[in-house]
Amino acid sequence: DAGVIxxxxxxxxxxxxxxxxxxxxISGHNSLFxxxxxxxxxxxxxxxxxxxxxxxDSGMPEDRFSAKMPNASFSTLKIQPSEPRxxxxxxxxxxxxxxxxxxxxxxxxTRLTVT
Amino acid sequence: AQxxxxxDIHITVSEGASLExxxxxxxxxxxxxxxxxxxxxxxxxLLLKYFSGDTLVQGIKGFEAEFKRSQSSFNLRxxxxxxSDAAEYFCAVxxxxxxxxxxxxxxxxxLSVKP
Numbered sequence: 001d002a003g004v005i006x007x008x009x010x011x012x013x014x015x016x017x018x019x020x021x022x023x024x025x026i027s028g029h030n031s032l033f034x035x036x037x038x039x040x041x042x043x044x045x046x047x048x049x050x051x052x053x054x055x056x057d058s059g060m061p062e063d064r065f066s067a068k069m070p071n072a073s074f075s076t077l078k079i080q081p082s083e084p085r086x087x088x089x090x091x092x093x094x095x096x097x098x099x100x101x102x103x104x105x106x107x108x109x110t111r112l113t114v115t
Numbered sequence: 116a117q118x119x120x121x122x123d124i125h126i127t128v129s130e131g132a133s134l135e136x137x138x139x140x141x142x143x144x145x146x147x148x149x150x151x152x153x154x155x156x157x158x159x160x161l162l163l164k165y166f167s168g169d170t171l172v173q174g175i176k177g178f179e180a181e182f183k184r185s186q187s188s189f190n191l192r193x194x195x196x197x198x199s200d201a202a203e204y205f206c207a208v209x210x211x212x213x214x215x216x217x218x219x220x221x222x223x224x225x226l227s228v229k230p
Contacts, residue, residue, distance in 0.1 A: 004158075033217075042222050043159075043205065056217070091158055102147050102166075102209045104218055106158035 004107035006092050012113045018080040021110045024073055025094030033104060034067055034077050035091040043091075049075065050097060082114045117142050119208050121221035128196050129229045136191040136224050138206030147209035148189045149218065150180055154202045162204075165189065176200070201228045 005024040013019055025032050033048040047057040049069045057067070064083070069075040079086055089111050093104040118141045128134055140146055147166050151159040163174025170182040180191045189206060203223045210217040 031217075043220050045217070045220075048217055093159075102218070103149060103161050103164055104159075106151075106160070108158045 004092055004094055004105055006090075006107035006110050008110060009108060010111050010113075012115065013082055014115055015083055016081045017114075018078065019082045019086075019112060019114075021077040021090050021092075021112070023075045023077070023092030023107060025075070025092070026105055027073065029094035029096050029105075030072070031095045031097040031104075032069060032075050033093040033095075034075070035093065036088045037091060037109075038088045046077070079112075082112075084114045087112055087114050117208060117210055117219050119206050119219050119221040121204075121206055121224050123224045124222070125225045125227065127227040127229060130198050131195050134191075134193045134196045134200070134226070136204050136206075136226070138189045138191065138221060139187050140189060140206075140208045141187065142208055145184075146189075148180075148182060149207040149209075150174065150178070150189075150191050151205045151207065151220075152176075152202050153205065153223075159205060162191070196226075196228055198228045198230065201226055 007022045031050050034046040035043055037043045046059045047067045048055055052069045067077045089109045091106050091109045093106045095104045120139045122137050149164045150162040152162050153159045162178050163172050163180055165172050165182045173179050178193050180189055182189050203225045205223045206221040207218040210219050
């Protein structure tokens with residue numbers, strides 16, 4: 001299996017622009033997670049989906065952030081408009097939730113820089 | 116509320132020395148516990164996990180961890196550290212017993228290895 005795939009790996013954009021991050025989870029996994037990692041705040045869970053349905057989005061910082069999972073093999077995290085404080089590494093992870101299978105598999109991350 | 120505490124932010128050990136990274140959790144029932152490692156510029160990789168049974172679990176790269184219910188701890192150990200072990204290590208517990216696959220991560224411990 002190719003693992004969790006994220007694109008792009010690096011994104012540099014100007015403040016005010018829209019940014020879309022993409023994630024392809026491991027085939028057969030039923031849960032998908034978006035995290036943000038910064039030096040100051042560490043690893044933060046933004047939102048997670050179970051069977052394509054958003055379960056908890058309480059970690060989404062504000063309305064500028066939105067996430068979708070139109071099908072089991074694709075998810076997007078969108079920031080509109082972007083701000084310099086959104087600069088971070090964004091990770092997508094997937095898992096097969098349920099008894100006996102909880103480990104999350106992480107993608108390589110997208111390093112976002114907003115200037 | 117569930118939580119994970121990693122008391123050590125940064126640890127430095129000499130190559131060949133033994134290592135123990137501390138992790139304490141807060142959860143009323145039997146927890147599902149994990150250790151992840153993050154090398155610079157990479158995503159998180161699962162080292163080992165504990166679900167039930169033997170309280171001493173073996174993982175990849177020569178790591179092991181011991182679950183101690185009485186101390187609410189799940190410390191990570193390695194008898195002889197290699198320079199390639201320099202990375203950040205995260206302890207995690209499955210939220211709500213893992214029914215939805217959501218994990219709670221500690222803040223991480225950065226490991227430096229002296230030659």
